[in-house]
Every structure is written in C-alpha cells, then in structure tokens.
Amino acid sequence: MKVKVLLLFLLISGAYAQNKVDAEKLVNEGVILHDKGDYTGAIDKYSKALEIDKDNLLALSEKAMSLNSAGKYDESINVCKLAILSHSSDDLKNIYVSYANSLDHLKKTDEALRIYEEGIQKYPNYYQLQFNKGICYTNSNRYSEAISCFQRALLINPKHAGSLNAIGLLEMGDHRIPAILAFSRFLIVEPQTSRSKKNLENLKKILTQGVKQTDEKSITININSSMLPDSTGVKKEDDFSQVDLILSMASGLDYDKKNIKKTEVENFIRKFEVICASLEETKKDNFGFYWKFFAPYFIEMKNKKLIEAFAYIAYVDSDSEDVVKWHKKNQAELDKFYNWSKDYNWKNNQ
Known part of the structure; x- marks a missing residue:
C-alpha cells in the first residue's frame, strides 16, 4: 500500500513539474511576442500557460502587463487581484505596477495612488513603483509630488533613465x-x-x-525672475540662482x-x-x-x-x-x- 501511495505521489509531482516547465515555455514565447508589440498573441500564450498551471505567478504577471499595454485595463486589474489573492507571500512588485497603472489609465487616480503606496510599503526598494507613481501624479498635473517620486526612484536606482528624463522635462521651465x-x-x-x-x-x-x-555688437541677456536670489537673504532649498546667473554670462x-x-x-x-x-x-x-x-x-x-x-x-x-x-x-x-x-x-x- 505504501508503495502505491509513493508511486502516486511521484506521478503527481512529475506531472506538476512538467506542467510548470510547459507553462514557463509558453510564458517565454509570450514575452517575445509582447516585446514585438503583439500583445494579443502574448496574452493568448499566457492564457494557455495558465490553463496548464493555473496559479503560475510569472504568467499572471506578464498577462497583466500585456493586457495593460493592449488597453484592456479592467481585465488587467482582475488578473492583478487574482495574483495578489493567490500569491500573498510571493514577489508581487510588478503586479502592483500593472494594477495601479491600469487604474491610472482609467482615470481612477486616487485608487491608483493607493495601490502604488501599498506596493511601496511592501517593496520600498523597487524604483519602478516610485517612478510610475510619479507618472500618475504627472498625469493629474501634480508636478511637485511627481518630482518627489522621481527623486526617490533615483535614490534607489541612480541609473534610471526614465526618472532622469522626467525630472529634466518637469524642471526645465523654471x-x-x-x-x-x-x-x-x-x-x-x-x-x-x-x-x-x-x-x-x-x-x-x-x-x-x-x-x-540683437546685432553684430549687442547681446541681450534676460534673467528669469524665479532664478534670482531671495531678496530676504534666506536660503531656499535647491537654490541655484548664483550658478544660473554665471551660466547666463x-x-x-x-x-x-x-x-x-x-x-x-x-x-x-x-x-x-x-x-x-x-x-x-x-x-x-x-x-x-x-x-x-x-x-x-x-x-x-x-x-x-x-x-x-x-x-x-x-x-x-x-x-x-x-x-x-x-x-x-x-x-x-x-x-x-x-x-x-x-x-x-x-x-x-x-
């Protein structure tokens, strides 16, 4: 009897392992399609992966991302909710990005910010959560809060080009x-x-x-008043007025x-x-x-x-x-x- 039980266990374990391997193969094929911009094809691959390994976290994560990229935001949110429910103790940082990003696209800004913050609380060292939260603030014209998020993303990852780009664009005016x-x-x-x-x-x-x-012998230099030093003599945070004046000269x-x-x-x-x-x-x-x-x-x-x-x-x-x-x-x-x-x-x- 013990031999039969052991054999049954080995058969089930082997089938599960094979399902996982086959599912991951389908996910890899889906990622290639996603990178080519074929989101429909990618989603189909992830769905097939989930048919043979229904709780595969990688398949859920990639499917949520492709659904988001395809503009199927409600479907992406449902996949993210399922992943969070079935994998509460696993690494869900990309799930939180897709979840909140989909809410942002649906103009549900407050909900999106809440999900970003929930993700940041769980994964404080993941710069993409800070960066995407900054994008959410930017989309709602809350530029000061957006810049703070991009700054925090850079503190985590100083090589993050997206945050550098965003700061440059938001700060170049004043x-x-x-x-x-x-x-x-x-x-x-x-x-x-x-x-x-x-x-x-x-x-x-x-x-x-x-x-x-203005002509061969004349040059006009206009100084933005916001660049001038504070008349009270009180130092402001990130005051570059002196550097700015010298650069103009x-x-x-x-x-x-x-x-x-x-x-x-x-x-x-x-x-x-x-x-x-x-x-x-x-x-x-x-x-x-x-x-x-x-x-x-x-x-x-x-x-x-x-x-x-x-x-x-x-x-x-x-x-x-x-x-x-x-x-x-x-x-x-x-x-x-x-x-x-x-x-x-x-x-x-x-």
Missing part, C-alpha cells in the same frame, strides 16, 4: 540648473536613442536660455570673437566647466536633493578632468564631423570616463 544636471546625467545613462536626441536639443536650448544676439560669451570660431562642443565644454566650477564654489551654503544628489557627481567629473569626454558623449547623436573624429581618436578617454561613472559611489549622495 529650474534650469536642475534640468541641465538631469538631462546631462540622462545622456550618460542612455546615449544614442530617440530620447537622447531630444534631450540633447533640450539641453542646448536651456544652456542658452535668455541669451540673444558664460552663454553670452558664445558671441565673443575668441569663441565664435570654436565648435559647438568646444563652447559646450566651456559653459559646462563654468557650471561645475560654480557648483563647487557655492555648494557650502546650499542644500536640497539636487545639491546633494547631482552636484557632487558633476563636481567630481570636473576635478577628474572628464568634462571633455562627457561633452563628446552628450553630442554623439549630433553626427558632427569633429564629434566623429574625437570618438575615433579617444577611446581611452571614453573608457576612463565610463569606468569612473560606473564606479561612482552614489550612496555618498543620499
């Missing part, structure tokens, strides 16, 4: 220096993509913001005789060196996320004489002849820069 630092870091993390091309243009635009040549020198014949990258290097030097000179009395997180990185970049390499990395999408030549001749400088940036200790900035 907070030029934080936007410059965010876009600059973005171009290091994600060069040669469609977003990097746009962000290089954003960076070039805000570097020369307010500076205009440096940008005005683009039209000076000694600079007008320089290449665009050479003038970029000159201005960026001014920014970094000004950050170092004024950091002592300043505070805030951008001063603590970004400023030390760029100050160290200057002190290690890596700004030239950074500039040519930033301009790699420009296809300018001088940029192409520099990249061909300076692989050692590029390696030196990337090794430094890869090994940079961001924990000191938290």
Whole structure:
C-alpha cells in the first residue's frame, strides 16, 4: 500500500513539474511576442500557460502587463487581484505596477495612488513603483509630488533613465540648473536613442536660455525672475540662482570673437566647466536633493578632468564631423570616463 501511495505521489509531482516547465515555455514565447508589440498573441500564450498551471505567478504577471499595454485595463486589474489573492507571500512588485497603472489609465487616480503606496510599503526598494507613481501624479498635473517620486526612484536606482528624463522635462521651465544636471546625467545613462536626441536639443536650448544676439555688437541677456536670489537673504532649498546667473554670462560669451570660431562642443565644454566650477564654489551654503544628489557627481567629473569626454558623449547623436573624429581618436578617454561613472559611489549622495 505504501508503495502505491509513493508511486502516486511521484506521478503527481512529475506531472506538476512538467506542467510548470510547459507553462514557463509558453510564458517565454509570450514575452517575445509582447516585446514585438503583439500583445494579443502574448496574452493568448499566457492564457494557455495558465490553463496548464493555473496559479503560475510569472504568467499572471506578464498577462497583466500585456493586457495593460493592449488597453484592456479592467481585465488587467482582475488578473492583478487574482495574483495578489493567490500569491500573498510571493514577489508581487510588478503586479502592483500593472494594477495601479491600469487604474491610472482609467482615470481612477486616487485608487491608483493607493495601490502604488501599498506596493511601496511592501517593496520600498523597487524604483519602478516610485517612478510610475510619479507618472500618475504627472498625469493629474501634480508636478511637485511627481518630482518627489522621481527623486526617490533615483535614490534607489541612480541609473534610471526614465526618472532622469522626467525630472529634466518637469524642471526645465523654471529650474534650469536642475534640468541641465538631469538631462546631462540622462545622456550618460542612455546615449544614442530617440530620447537622447531630444534631450540633447533640450539641453542646448536651456544652456542658452535668455541669451540673444540683437546685432553684430549687442547681446541681450534676460534673467528669469524665479532664478534670482531671495531678496530676504534666506536660503531656499535647491537654490541655484548664483550658478544660473554665471551660466547666463558664460552663454553670452558664445558671441565673443575668441569663441565664435570654436565648435559647438568646444563652447559646450566651456559653459559646462563654468557650471561645475560654480557648483563647487557655492555648494557650502546650499542644500536640497539636487545639491546633494547631482552636484557632487558633476563636481567630481570636473576635478577628474572628464568634462571633455562627457561633452563628446552628450553630442554623439549630433553626427558632427569633429564629434566623429574625437570618438575615433579617444577611446581611452571614453573608457576612463565610463569606468569612473560606473564606479561612482552614489550612496555618498543620499
């Protein structure tokens, strides 16, 4: 009798293991289809995986994501609820992202934020929850709260290009220096993509913001009043007014005789060196996320004489002849820069 029971157990265990293997194979096929944009095909693969292994968490997680991408938000939410009920003790961080993201798409902002917060409480070190919560705030025009979420995402993952991109775009209107630092870091993390091309243009635009040549001998520099120091003398959080003023003066020198014949990258290097030097000179009395997180990185970049390499990395999408030549001749400088940036200790900035 014991032999029969053991044999039955082994048969059941073997069938379960085979079901799990077959289900995971279908999930992998679904992921490939999802990455190609075939969400319907992917969802079909995940559904078949769940037919043979009904509680497979990976299949549930991927199905919820594909349903979300296909615009089937209610169905995605139902899958997420099922996963949470059947896998309460498992890793559900991506389930919470899909769940809240679907609610956000349905304009159920308060519910979405509640689910994001529930996920963050369970998985405080998962940057995607903070990032997507920031997107939810952005969608409801709550930009200050959105920026705080993107900042927290970067504290968890300093290489997260999405958060860098979002901060740059949200800050570029009234907070030029934080936007410059965010876009600059973005171009290091994600060069040669469609977003990097746009962000290089954003960076070039805000570097020369307010500076205009009116005729051959005249230059007008308009200063945004929000960039000026507080008249009360009280220091504000993330006050870059001094750096901003110095940058405006440096940008005005683009039209000076000694600079007008320089290449665009050479003038970029000159201005960026001014920014970094000004950050170092004024950091002592300043505070805030951008001063603590970004400023030390760029100050160290200057002190290690890596700004030239950074500039040519930033301009790699420009296809300018001088940029192409520099990249061909300076692989050692590029390696030196990337090794430094890869090994940079961001924990000191938290």
